[in-house]
Every structure is written in C-alpha cells, then in structure tokens.
Amino acid sequence: AQSVSQHNHHVILSEAASLELGCNYSYGGTVNLFWYVQYPGQHLQLLLKYFSGDPLVKGIKGFEAEFIKSKFSFNLRKPSVQWSDTAEYFCAVNARGSQGNLIFGKGTKLSVKP
Amino acid sequence: NAGVTQTPKFRILKIGQSMTLQCTQDMNHNYMYWYRQDPGMGLKLIYYSVGAGITDKGEVPNGYNVSRSTTEDFPLRLELAAPSQTSVYFCASSTGGYTEAFFGQGTRLTVV
Numbered sequence: 001a002q003s004v005s006q007h008n009h010h011v012i013l014s015e016a017a018s019l020e021l022g023c024n025y026s027y028g029g030t031v032n033l034f035w036y037v038q039y040p041g042q043h044l045q046l047l048l049k050y051f052s053g054d055p056l057v058k059g060i061k062g063f064e065a066e067f068i069k070s071k072f073s074f075n076l077r078k079p080s081v082q083w084s085d086t087a088e089y090f091c092a093v094n095a096r097g098s099q100g101n102l103i104f105g106k107g108t109k110l111s112v113k114p
Numbered sequence: 115n116a117g118v119t120q121t122p123k124f125r126i127l128k129i130g131q132s133m134t135l136q137c138t139q140d141m142n143h144n145y146m147y148w149y150r151q152d153p154g155m156g157l158k159l160i161y162y163s164v165g166a167g168i169t170d171k172g173e174v175p176n177g178y179n180v181s182r183s184t185t186e187d188f189p190l191r192l193e194l195a196a197p198s199q200t201s202v203y204f205c206a207s208s209t210g211g212y213t214e215a216f217f218g219q220g221t222r223l224t225v226v
Binding site: 004009032034036042043044045046049051090096099100101102103104105106107 | 145147149154155156157158159162164170172204206208210212213214215216217218219220
C-alpha cells in the first residue's frame with residue numbers, strides 16, 4: 001500500500017530563514033507528487049506538482065521541490081520565508097494510472113515569527 | 115468559476131442524527147472525492163467517484179454513503195452520527211489521475 005511520511009510535525013522559523021520540509025513516499029510504481037498548502041481556516045490549495053521531466057519543480061509564492069527517485073523523496077524548499085507562509089503543508093502522491101486518489105502525509109505546520 | 119462548493123460550512127449534530135453534506139463542482143470534472151481531515155492525521159479518503167453512477171470506497175468508508183446522479187453533484191450522507199465522525203470534511207474534484215485535485219472550503223462537523 002502507498003504511504004507518505006512527512007518528517008516534521010511543527011516547524012518554527014523566523015522571517016527570512018530558509019525552509020526545507022521533508023517528504024518520503026512508499027510505492028513501487030510510478031507516482032505523481034504534490035504539495036498542498038492550507039492557510040488557517042481555509043481549504044487546500046496546490047503549491048506545486050511533479051508528473052515527469054525536470055525533477056526540480058517550481059511552484060507558486062517562491063516554493064520549489066525536488067524529486068529524488070532513488071530516495072523516494074519530494075522535499076519542499078523556500079529560500080526565504082515570510083510571515084504570510086504560516087500554514088500547514090501537505091505532501092501527497094497518487095499512483096500513475098490510478099483513479100487520482102491522493103494519499104496524504106500527516107502534514108507539517110509551519111509557524112513563521114515576524 | 116465557483117470551483118468546488120460545499121454546504122454547510124459548519125454543523126453540530128447529536129449522536130444518532132443523520133445529515134447530508136453537499137458538494138457541487140462546475141468544472142465538468144468526472145472524478146470527485148470525499149476526504150476527512152483530523153488533527154495531526156492528514157486527509158483520509160472516504161469515498162470517490164469516477165463519473166455519474168459510479169462510486170467506490172476509499173480508506174475510511176464506514177458510517178458514510180454517497181451517490182453520484184450527475185457529474186456536478188456528489189453528496190455525502192452520514193447515517194446515525196457518532197462522535198468519531200467529528201471532523202472537517204473536504205470534497206474535491208479532478209479530471210483524473212494525471213492532474214491535481216481542486217478542493218472545496220470544507221465542512222466542520224461536530225457530533226455531540
């Protein structure tokens with residue numbers, strides 16, 4: 001069965017600090033990979049996605065992620081965080097050719113201190 | 115475009131009551147999903163549908179039912195509500211396995 005692990009439950013950073021959130025998945029086949037963000041009290045919004053091609057993908061608001069197939073990882077990065085990045089971040093995968101069902105990690109809560 | 119719309123936004127139910135969470139999308143997506151989100155647990159798939167008239171169970175279907183009579187609507191029915199169903203429920207839609215899912219605003223349900 002597929003599973004997704006996010007290493008950090010809660011990350012606290014000061015503004016301008018760099019961010020890296022870890023995500024590892026478990027699945028033997030080909031997957032599509034996603035990072036979603038949930039701002040307080042809001043629904044999930046897509047940050048970025050990887051289907052194929054360049055393993056370094058850029059998303060909205062200055063976020064990027066790198067797919068490392070050999071490590072089954074899809075870590076999220078941002079060089080300099082802002083207070084407005086305070087949110088919960090979810091890594092998700094679905095199996096290529098599936099019904100699109102997303103398997104989510106448990107989420108990482110990011111708090112950015114002004 | 116409204117995207118995915120869920121109603122109600124909040125609801126308090128008593129144990130044993132039933133209710134229907136409404137979800138409608140205007141993007142003509144064939145695939146629709148219901149997830150529940152519990153603190154520290156991420157999102158778990160309850161049911162999904164690949165088109166009108168076709169539904170299937172997800173990871174946590176017990177205590178829920180769904181129907182899909184049209185492409186636009188995918189209601190989730192709770193029969194005999196239990197405290198364990200206290201959660202935030204998200205409906206989502208997509209064009210299939212090769213695209214991202216779009217989420218509604220969520221329904222916060224409390225069963226007391």
